[in-house]
Amino acid sequence: MPTILLVEDEPSLALIVKDSLESRGFQVDFAADGEAGLHQFRQQCPDIVVADVMMPKLDGFALAGHIRRENATVPILFLTARSQTADVVQGFELGGNDYLKKPFSMDELIVRIRALLARVPAAAAPVCLLTIGRYQFDHPKQKLRLGPQETDLTNREAELLKRLYDQRNQVLERTTVLRELWGDDSFFNGRSLDVFITRLRRCLKDDPQVQIVNIRGIGYKLIL
CATH class of the missing domain: 3.40.50.2300 (Response regulator)
Structure with missing residues (x-):
């Protein structure tokens, strides 16, 4: 519906x-x-x-x-x-x-x-829970779960994590993310993006196999 x-x-x-x-x-x-x-x-x-x-x-x-x-x-x-x-x-x-x-x-x-x-393009096969290392990511509900532990994400955190997941083990370009989620790639929005990346790293810290790494001058990569 x-x-x-x-x-x-x-x-x-x-x-x-x-x-x-x-x-x-x-x-x-x-x-x-x-x-x-x-x-x-x-x-x-x-x-x-x-x-x-x-x-x-x-x-x-x-x-x-x-x-x-x-x-x-x-x-x-x-x-x-x-x-x-x-x-x-x-x-x-x-x-x-x-x-x-x-x-x-x-x-x-x-x-x-x-x-x-x-x-609006329909998803080929809707997936409710995405696996990110030991975590389960519920994108529609903006929740990240590790066993009984559940973390509520903001809309922007969830959208950013979904883009990182979709490009997992590949580079997600910084400019693309800023234009899609912030509206432009200005300096101040870039600083805001850095803050959100830091927050997501904290949310994923309990699985050392999951990393969000900086690719200098280009963007970020979610390594699983």
């Missing part, structure tokens, strides 16, 4: 959209402002985000910017009454995948959601 994060500050519209989507077989998580939406995104890892643009605390464009720094692939669909071409362009530049102007029909929203979900 596809999961949708709906971020909308108009309660009556949010209720209508949520009920309509759930009646069509979607699971819907709801947040009433952009700040709550970002928190929900990090906790739930939805299949798609449907977000209003004009919201309190964090507007839809700012929310999209935060999401894109952490996740390069999740589809984002904007809902908005703003119709200026500049607004539409800004939405796409910030990482949005589609733009639906209010008022809209539920049928059109559902068609657009399904079209966006269809563009």
